[in-house]
Amino acid sequence: MKLWKTILAAAALALAAGTSAMAARTDLVIGIPLEPPHLDPTAGAAAAIDEVLYANVFEGLTRIGPNGEVLPDLAEGWSISDDGKVYTFKLHTGVKFHDGSDFNADDVKFSLDRARADNSVNAQKGLFAAIGKVEVVDPATVTVTLKNPQGSFLYNMGWGDAVIVAPETADTNKEKPIGTGPFKFQNWAKGSSITLVKSDNYWGAPVFLDKAEFRIVPDAAAAVPALLSGDIQAFPFFDPDSVAQVKDDPRFKVVIGSTEGETILSINNKKPPFDKLQVRQAISFALDRKAIIDGASAGLGVPIGSHMSPASKAYVDLTGLYPHNVDKAKELLKEAGLENGFKATLKLPPPSYARLGGEIIASELREIGIDLEIIPVEWAQWLDQVFTKKDYDLTIVSHTEPNDIDIYSRKDYYFNYDNPAFDKIIDELNLTSDEAKRMTLLGEAQKVLADDAVVGFLYELPKVGVWDAKLQGLWENAPIQANDLTKVKWTD
Amino acid sequence: MTAYLLKRLAIAVVTLVLASMVVFAVLEIIPGDPARLMLGLNASADQIELLRSQMGLNAPVVLRYLHWAGGLLSLDFGRSYTYSVPVIDLVRERLVVSLPLALMALALSTVIAIPVGLFSASRRGRAGDTIAMGAAQLGVAVPNFWFALMLIYLFAVWLRLVPGGGFPGWSAGVWPALKSLLLPAVALALPQAAILARVTRSALIEVLNEDYIRTARAKGLPYRLVLWRHALRNAMIPVVTILGLQFAFLLAGTIIIENVFYLPGLGRLVFQAINQRDLIVVESVVMLLVAAVIVVNFVVDLSYAVVDPRLRGRQ
Numbered sequence: 001m002k003l004w005k006t007i008l009a010a011a012a013l014a015l016a017a018g019t020s021a022m023a024a025r026t027d028l029v030i031g032i033p034l035e036p037p038h039l040d041p042t043a044g045a046a047a048a049i050d051e052v053l054y055a056n057v058f059e060g061l062t063r064i065g066p067n068g069e070v071l072p073d074l075a076e077g078w079s080i081s082d083d084g085k086v087y088t089f090k091l092h093t094g095v096k097f098h099d100g101s102d103f104n105a106d107d108v109k110f111s112l113d114r115a116r117a118d119n120s121v122n123a124q125k126g127l128f129a130a131i132g133k134v135e136v137v138d139p140a141t142v143t144v145t146l147k148n149p150q151g152s153f154l155y156n157m158g159w160g161d162a163v164i165v166a167p168e169t170a171d172t173n174k175e176k177p178i179g180t181g182p183f184k185f186q187n188w189a190k191g192s193s194i195t196l197v198k199s200d201n202y203w204g205a206p207v208f209l210d211k212a213e214f215r216i217v218p219d220a221a222a223a224v225p226a227l228l229s230g231d232i233q234a235f236p237f238f239d240p241d242s243v244a245q246v247k248d249d250p251r252f253k254v255v256i257g258s259t260e261g262e263t264i265l266s267i268n269n270k271k272p273p274f275d276k277l278q279v280r281q282a283i284s285f286a287l288d289r290k291a292i293i294d295g296a297s298a299g300l301g302v303p304i305g306s307h308m309s310p311a312s313k314a315y316v317d318l319t320g321l322y323p324h325n326v327d328k329a330k331e332l333l334k335e336a337g338l339e340n341g342f343k344a345t346l347k348l349p350p351p352s353y354a355r356l357g358g359e360i361i362a363s364e365l366r367e368i369g370i371d372l373e374i375i376p377v378e379w380a381q382w383l384d385q386v387f388t389k390k391d392y393d394l395t396i397v398s399h400t401e402p403n404d405i406d407i408y409s410r411k412d413y414y415f416n417y418d419n420p421a422f423d424k425i426i427d428e429l430n431l432t433s434d435e436a437k438r439m440t441l442l443g444e445a446q447k448v449l450a451d452d453a454v455v456g457f458l459y460e461l462p463k464v465g466v467w468d469a470k471l472q473g474l475w476e477n478a479p480i481q482a483n484d485l486t487k488v489k490w491t492d
Numbered sequence: 493m494t495a496y497l498l499k500r501l502a503i504a505v506v507t508l509v510l511a512s513m514v515v516f517a518v519l520e521i522i523p524g525d526p527a528r529l530m531l532g533l534n535a536s537a538d539q540i541e542l543l544r545s546q547m548g549l550n551a552p553v554v555l556r557y558l559h560w561a562g563g564l565l566s567l568d569f570g571r572s573y574t575y576s577v578p579v580i581d582l583v584r585e586r587l588v589v590s591l592p593l594a595l596m597a598l599a600l601s602t603v604i605a606i607p608v609g610l611f612s613a614s615r616r617g618r619a620g621d622t623i624a625m626g627a628a629q630l631g632v633a634v635p636n637f638w639f640a641l642m643l644i645y646l647f648a649v650w651l652r653l654v655p656g657g658g659f660p661g662w663s664a665g666v667w668p669a670l671k672s673l674l675l676p677a678v679a680l681a682l683p684q685a686a687i688l689a690r691v692t693r694s695a696l697i698e699v700l701n702e703d704y705i706r707t708a709r710a711k712g713l714p715y716r717l718v719l720w721r722h723a724l725r726n727a728m729i730p731v732v733t734i735l736g737l738q739f740a741f742l743l744a745g746t747i748i749i750e751n752v753f754y755l756p757g758l759g760r761l762v763f764q765a766i767n768q769r770d771l772i773v774v775e776s777v778v779m780l781l782v783a784a785v786i787v788v789n790f791v792v793d794l795s796y797a798v799v800d801p802r803l804r805g806r807q
Contacts, residue, residue, distance in 0.1 A: 044532075123532045379767060380524025
């Protein structure tokens with residue numbers, strides 16, 4: 001027994017010595033919950049694709065920074081014509097793709113034309129809808145002419161779906177991604193991990209890591225021991241419920257940041273009795289956001305009163321419009337002629353914020369006489385029944401696309417919301433590039449949605465990141481879903 | 493024997509055909525569109541239609557079934573909708589994890605279960621038997637994901653002897669790969685061993701009550717020889733049957749353990765494919781598993797003949 005202990009102690013010592021000797025590490029293993037279906041950001045909506053490749057392997061004309069700002073990327077600068085329709089991009093020179101071929105204006109034209117072509121299956125084709133034509137002026141200059149001015153154009157070009165790809169490799173990027181970024185793709189062990197290594201001929205500021213492995217860990221319970229054993233050193237998107245297990249451990253940093261995920265109780269606005277404003281308002285009054293955040297998101301998450309991230313510059317605090325007030329809610333139901341309550345369904349997709357939040361919301365609505373039947377569905381069913389066929393009363397979902405308030409103006413969107421006044425604001429917003437004017441319009445849009453109580457606005461999904469305390473440079477917030485490794489380094 | 497084999501073969505073929513129809517029909521009925529899943533919330537209806545036709549999803553059901561089933565005959569399993577690589581490649585990548593894992597777990601479970609079963613049966617009703625069967629009861633009752641987590645905390649987090657999860661691939665070397673399968677194999681083997689030990693024990697007890705055992709004892713054969721030579725061999729048929737079932741389960745029914753150890757096994761491939769409505773992957777993998785179960789059952793049938801010589805002469 002004593003010998004056993006001695007051996008253990010010796011082993012532990014050797015291990016400790018081994019770790020400290022590797023102080024200036026240049027490798028990193030990052031845990032991600034979902035495996036990307038393929039590795040081409042221009043051909044799929046799965047967030048997991050961008051979580052591996054965005055800013056690391058692929059780059060766009062512009063990019064989104066850690067706080068949601070638009071930064072120059074492959075375009076070192078640009079000028080905009082006075083009518084706001086012609087963008088002239090000046091490109092970096094000496095940029096090479098990972099296969100050794102040169103990057104130039106032709107690649108930009110190819111990528112943008114490919115994304116907006118008739119046969120394009122780009123998941124965010126709407127980002128390119130305003131583009132009228134793309135012209136190559138010289139190898140380092142491209143002009144993009146828009147059909148109409150578009151205030152968010154530079155932001156749009158920073159999405160993962162708008163990255164620049166080479167014509168020769170565009171069709172094989174799904175399996176073997178070739179970009180211009182600081183990391184190049186090395187290996188994908190399907191179901192297990194994706195490995196990137198530093199690219200030697202990178203044009204920009206050199207990165208600190210030589211090797212980054214994204215390891216797929218689908219189970220939240222497995223994430224904690226993986227951290228503790230040192231197998232994985234960072235989980236940028238960690239399960240909020242497991243935070244308590246690592247919070248007090250000095251070896252790790254727990255970083256709570258913001259996302260663009262507006263978590264809402266979606267309402268089918270055309271389906272009686274939800275077509276009545278009083279009913280929707282009653283639901284908003286019945287919701288106790290604090291209780292929902294505590295129960296569904298481990299107390300993390302910021303309450304919202306409309307469809308905008310509190311981290312956004314355009315955010316207007318409307319959470320005071322419908323405070324938790326059961327009496328007021330009952331009164332409104334009575335006005336709507338429903339003092340005896342009614343029955344409805346609540347369809348819940350798999351994420352825990354929906355499943356846990358759904359239980360709480362059902363009990364809160366029961367207090368005002370709305371009897372909800374909870375129906376758990378998988379994503380495929382949710383997309384089919386709720387999102388496509390609009391066969392639902394209520395559902396809970398987090399809308400994670402950045403700056404997506406315009407979804408309420410989309411015809412045939414699953415909210416079934418139709419308000420010409422709101423559409424007018426969004427139309428105007430699309431044509432406005434002046435920053436101050438945009439903020440005013442976005443504020444108005446938020447106000448209209450809150451007044452109409454289109455959906456039950458719950459809270460902004462938190463980004464919970466846990467990583468080794470010696471690691472620096474990972475994003476605190478998630479303005480877009482990405483794991484930008486360009487500034488990540490080990491300190492000692 | 494030949495007639496017996498031919499009959500088994502015919503049954504296997506009919507089973508495969510029926511299974512292919514059922515699998516295809518069930519997946520046709522469940523809601524969900526792979527194209528919509530790939531393109532997400534912002535895609536237009538036109539785009540989804542375009543992707544559907546690119547994936548070949550717009551052909552009539554019967555045609556698609558015939559195309560797929562015809563492909564299976566020539567061992568062409570089609571291409572995955574989401575990964576857009578041949579299904580057979582996906583399966584091969586997963587089998588190099590799942591197959592060794594299943595075999596390791598099976599070997600472990602047998603090595604534990606048979607001696608425990610023998611021990612218990614020969615000490616029936618005594619303290620040793622009670623303790624062993626109590627432990628077996630516990631082994632059946634303990635959820636394997638919890639047991640797996642305990643193993644991880646002990647051997648990976650505290651002692652740091654093995655990795656807590658993941659699979660480095662066989663290219664990283666045989667020992668690192670085997671090491672990463674060790675804990676999952678133990679976690680899988682324990683409940684299986686517990687079941688197997690109980691089956692072994694009860695089969696042995698039944699045999700030990702037979703007249704020929706008494707005769708063997710009466711003619712002066714030592715108890716140990718009676719146990720190993722006469723009793724165990726006769727008790728093997730139910731044991732082998734359970735082993736066959738367990739192997740089929742271990743090949744694809746290990747999704748929970750695969751998740752806890754984040755191993756890229758077959759179970760997770762199927763689970764992920766169902767979630768993404770990568771129907772062609774689900775269909776083809778399920779068919780492979782049906783085939784595997786049939787083959788395992790066939791081998792079990794053959795092994796009966798090995799265990800019991802009386803079955804060899806039978807028509």
